[in-house]
Amino acid sequence: MNKTYSFLTKKVAIAAVCGLTFLSACDVTRLPETSISDETFWRSEADLKAAANYLYTFLPAFNNEDNWSDDATGLTVSNISDGTRLAPATDGNYSTPYRLIRAANNIVEKAPRASLAAAIQDRYVGEARFFRAMGYYDLLRKYGSVPLVLKTLTDESAELKEPAATRDQVIEQIYQDLDFAASKLPTPTVLGTADYGRISNTGALAFKARVALFEGTRAKFHKYGDPNKHLTLAYNAAKAVIDSKQHDLYTGGYFNLFQYAGEGRANRENIIVRQYGVSQTDRVVTHTYFRGTVENGNLNPTKSLIDSYLMKDGLPTSKSPLYTAPTTTVEVYQNRDTRMSDTYMKRGDSWIATFPVFNVPSLVFAKTGFTFRKYSDINDWNNQASTMDYMILRYAEVLLIYAEARFELDEKISDADLELSLNRTRARGGLPKLTNEFVTKNGLNMRDEIRRERRVELAQESHRYWDLNRWKMAETEMPKPILGNYFFKTEFGTTVQVNLTPDNYIQVQAASFRKFDPAKDYLWPLPINELALNPSLKQNPGW
Numbered sequence: 001m002n003k004t005y006s007f008l009t010k011k012v013a014i015a016a017v018c019g020l021t022f023l024s025a026c027d028v029t030r031l032p033e034t035s036i037s038d039e040t041f042w043r044s045e046a047d048l049k050a051a052a053n054y055l056y057t058f059l060p061a062f063n064n065e066d067n068w069s070d071d072a073t074g075l076t077v078s079n080i081s082d083g084t085r086l087a088p089a090t091d092g093n094y095s096t097p098y099r100l101i102r103a104a105n106n107i108v109e110k111a112p113r114a115s116l117a118a119a120i121q122d123r124y125v126g127e128a129r130f131f132r133a134m135g136y137y138d139l140l141r142k143y144g145s146v147p148l149v150l151k152t153l154t155d156e157s158a159e160l161k162e163p164a165a166t167r168d169q170v171i172e173q174i175y176q177d178l179d180f181a182a183s184k185l186p187t188p189t190v191l192g193t194a195d196y197g198r199i200s201n202t203g204a205l206a207f208k209a210r211v212a213l214f215e216g217t218r219a220k221f222h223k224y225g226d227p228n229k230h231l232t233l234a235y236n237a238a239k240a241v242i243d244s245k246q247h248d249l250y251t252g253g254y255f256n257l258f259q260y261a262g263e264g265r266a267n268r269e270n271i272i273v274r275q276y277g278v279s280q281t282d283r284v285v286t287h288t289y290f291r292g293t294v295e296n297g298n299l300n301p302t303k304s305l306i307d308s309y310l311m312k313d314g315l316p317t318s319k320s321p322l323y324t325a326p327t328t329t330v331e332v333y334q335n336r337d338t339r340m341s342d343t344y345m346k347r348g349d350s351w352i353a354t355f356p357v358f359n360v361p362s363l364v365f366a367k368t369g370f371t372f373r374k375y376s377d378i379n380d381w382n383n384q385a386s387t388m389d390y391m392i393l394r395y396a397e398v399l400l401i402y403a404e405a406r407f408e409l410d411e412k413i414s415d416a417d418l419e420l421s422l423n424r425t426r427a428r429g430g431l432p433k434l435t436n437e438f439v440t441k442n443g444l445n446m447r448d449e450i451r452r453e454r455r456v457e458l459a460q461e462s463h464r465y466w467d468l469n470r471w472k473m474a475e476t477e478m479p480k481p482i483l484g485n486y487f488f489k490t491e492f493g494t495t496v497q498v499n500l501t502p503d504n505y506i507q508v509q510a511a512s513f514r515k516f517d518p519a520k521d522y523l524w525p526l527p528i529n530e531l532a533l534n535p536s537l538k539q540n541p542g543w
Helices: 013-020 045-059 092-113 118-143 169-186 203-224 229-244 291-294 303-307 338-343 378-383 395-410 415-420 420-425 435-442 446-458 466-469 529-531
Strands: 271-272 350-352 355-357 389-392 484-488 504-511
Touching: 045 092, 092 118, 092 350, 118 169, 118 203, 118 378, 203 389, 203 395, 203 466, 229 395, 271 395, 291 378, 303 415, 303 529, 338 446, 350 389, 350 529, 395 415, 395 420, 395 446, 415 420, 420 446, 435 446, 446 466, 446 504
Parallel strands: none
Antiparallel strands: 271 389, 350 355, 484 504
16 A cells, blocks of 8 residues: 555644644633644744644544434434434534634634735635635534634633524625635645645535535525525536536546545545545554444445435336346345445455455344445455545535536526536446436436435435435435345344344334424534523524
């Protein structure tokens, strides 16, 4: 394994980051900003870069958030997906984004102290404003209206007692920050290999497309605000990334996209990634996602997700003449979208050091009888540590944003726009092109097919819960039972007790144990302690 890394994995940069970690971990709305500056800091580009490096430690990491949705389940059922959670006293989902926002505000305020050319100063302020936008987007998705803090605070700051900003105010600030970042940050080409991993101008544009699609479709289906305003922004931002020619789909195979082979500047599909260590002998930062989450059964795909994959003729199993009921676990993947075999383990795949070749899922861990395959690596399992990067936003998502935004603006999409966007991702799954004629001829629904392609292409990448939220489909899909594979008795055996449906599918959780209350569950509960600290904050409805 030979990895060339930029700032995030160079030990000197990590040391600089560690020098910033005495920033308090407490909530930004309560404690004073602990200054990282003194009379000798904030004077050089190295100072600004070191401060900005700290922000990258807040990038999303490997997780099991798909367990919140109908795409996956773990060894234990998520209290988010089954509707049993209660309002917490404290919650890192609320406080951590504010830690990031405070650190970003610190840079925005203090960068002007450095005697640097405006372009250099603006670059690091651009990074800071990107991360501030990222923090507020995280809060907006979960909580809706939240306090809008755009400066560092002290214990005496009046802002500590102010009510939350409106949803419109928060989203507008996010757009302003991302527009600034997009106008000031370098292109991926300018960043090159040396600065690969830093946020680029296309990173800011792609993230804006993601934010605007979320808000536009959520406004449309939850019936508030001006959906087309946001959908237009999403479409334009996605088109700007496409027109930049800075990115393209990876041509080394869908499975390899999520392996070491797909890492680095050479893979132009990468837009925003979280980088890990250089190698197993130079472990700067590592993770155990494959061994600790996938192989251990803490993230298992569901029948609902599996069923979303098309047959190779581009039709769902319910319509395709190619479909016959499988009689073995391997036959589940036959004549299907090839991304299915790349995303889920099947007999013959490389597995773990103690069982080098995969056979059938162990129902002790793989409760659904299915196992994810992305980011799997037998050597990482054996080493109990991986330096494989986590892909946060990639070009395929931009193409799918373009298609969905275009369709939702007018509830129609041209074949030319499908060809520019969604058909490119379908092609690497070996599927025929989606056209208006194909949809009509086969009794399909264009919106459903656009959403299906998104679900399949981005499976195991923490999108599904938020997609159900913005489409206002969670109240329909979440209360359904969690089902798994057909119980192939000769393969799965009888040593593990499993619940089966009348038609012999594994049932992990019955519908009677699942609920989603549309009156409250589309927003998360604010932590109770935050309400006590600031009486002007109001709890979200129903909590």
